[in-house]
Amino acid sequence: MPVVFSGIQPTGVPHLGNYLGAMRQWKQLQDNAPDDTELLFSIVDLHAITMPRDAPVLMQHKREMLAALIAIGLDPKKSTMFYQSSVPEHTELMWILSCTASMGYLGRMTQWKAREFDDTVAAQLKLGLFSYPVLQAADILVHRATHVPVGADQLQHLEFARECVTNFNSAYGPHLIAPQTITTPSSRVMSLVNPLNKMSKSVPNHRSRILITAPPEEIQQRIMGAVTDSQYAVTYEPAIRPGVANLLEILAQCATATTIATGGEYRGDVAATPPTPATLAQAFAGMHLGDLKKAVVNAVTQELSGVRERFEDALNRGGGKYLDNIQAEGAERARENAAETMRIVRDAVGLSAV
Ligand code: AQP
Numbered sequence: 001m002p003v004v005f006s007g008i009q010p011t012g013v014p015h016l017g018n019y020l021g022a023m024r025q026w027k028q029l030q031d032n033a034p035d036d037t038e039l040l041f042s043i044v045d046l047h048a049i050t051m052p053r054d055a056p057v058l059m060q061h062k063r064e065m066l067a068a069l070i071a072i073g074l075d076p077k078k079s080t081m082f083y084q085s086s087v088p089e090h091t092e093l094m095w096i097l098s099c100t101a102s103m104g105y106l107g108r109m110t111q112w113k114a115r116e117f118d119d120t121v122a123a124q125l126k127l128g129l130f131s132y133p134v135l136q137a138a139d140i141l142v143h144r145a146t147h148v149p150v151g152a153d154q155l156q157h158l159e160f161a162r163e164c165v166t167n168f169n170s171a172y173g174p175h176l177i178a179p180q181t182i183t184t185p186s187s188r189v190m191s192l193v194n195p196l197n198k199m200s201k202s203v204p205n206h207r208s209r210i211l212i213t214a215p216p217e218e219i220q221q222r223i224m225g226a227v228t229d230s231q232y233a234v235t236y237e238p239a240i241r242p243g244v245a246n247l248l249e250i251l252a253q254c255a256t257a258t259t260i261a262t263g264g265e266y267r268g269d270v271a272a273t274p275p276t277p278a279t280l281a282q283a284f285a286g287m288h289l290g291d292l293k294k295a296v297v298n299a300v301t302q303e304l305s306g307v308r309e310r311f312e313d314a315l316n317r318g319g320g321k322y323l324d325n326i327q328a329e330g331a332e333r334a335r336e337n338a339a340e341t342m343r344i345v346r347d348a349v350g351l352s353a354v
Helices: 016-032 055-071 089-098 103-107 110-116 127-141 152-172 216-224 242-254 257-262 277-283 289-303 307-349
Strands: 003-008 038-043 079-083 147-150 180-183
Touching (some): 003 016, 003 127, 016 038, 016 055, 016 147, 016 242, 055 307, 079 307, 089 127, 089 152, 103 127, 103 152, 127 152, 147 152, 152 180, 242 277
Parallel strands (some): 003 147, 038 079, 147 180
8 A cells, every 4th residue: 555654844834845845746646646545744843853942832833834734735534644743653763763774874964964064053963963864764664654755855865764774674674665755846946035045934034935824915025026137038047047047937836827827928828738947938038027027926826825714724723623633633543553563663673562
């Protein structure tokens, strides 16, 4: 039976990058996967504390993330949604995997290396930051996931998870399943203020991102104010015009014939095949950058239409009980799965009670 697992950190309301790079694909998988597919989506709160967080804020962010998943169309009857810390088997398996995981491999992971060589942060580096790929591997392996949808920046971590399977299985027997990657076809959404950096939840400048709960006026302000360059023409040249390329990439990912036709003056037929940023740039030839921005405003507004209302409804319904119940039921289902794996793992390692 196919088992799809993916996770997202509760570090704030998700933005357009999280949505196009991960969450939208989760919804597509939910709607199109064969009926016997098990879908698990975890709000990975243990990953969010590699830097200390204010406890009430973390609690709030977890609820907001759950509400966001429901708002984009995940259905608790089809997709199991739960907080990672509600399923302690994740951390138990992490420890067991740590005992066969290679420190050398972990030390070569990009996110560690980037910080290790930065003198200003190196002195404050914590063990959790070094070892979190092991927890990520445990998240996946404890559910015997066969498929993991990830963005390109996560490929290295998936490779490490497979390495954990090889190490564990060669020590204790073929008990863990190596997952396959489902790569998100979308390109990275970049900051609207500095298009050389990715759009991110934790960057202080709010103008750099569009939250999936943004009202239409805010979407308009952010996109019309996006940093591009001083040329008026629309061309797709990511290396020299990253701001314009980012807008074309967002448009290509959100575009449908209707949204394109109602933005700018472009009336081309893009319904048959999804447009590429390059073909969109050709379609905007002779038009102004402002026309492109208007088309992006329309496409993003349409793509996110209704999300804000569904988000507020999920957060407030039943005075918060609605979300509590979804998480409790999700955690229970996830624990059944994880407990089964841990029975096998404990037996293999010699940790069973009897
Ligand atoms: N800008 C982006 N474009 C495309 N995909 C993105 N993702 C994140 N940013 C972009 C994808 O979203 C998924 C969940 O991400 P996460 O919240 O677990 O962690 P992150 O990658 O660190 O995301 P942020 O928004 O940048 O959060 P902070 O600022 O808290 O670190 C992943 O699949 C990721 O690829």
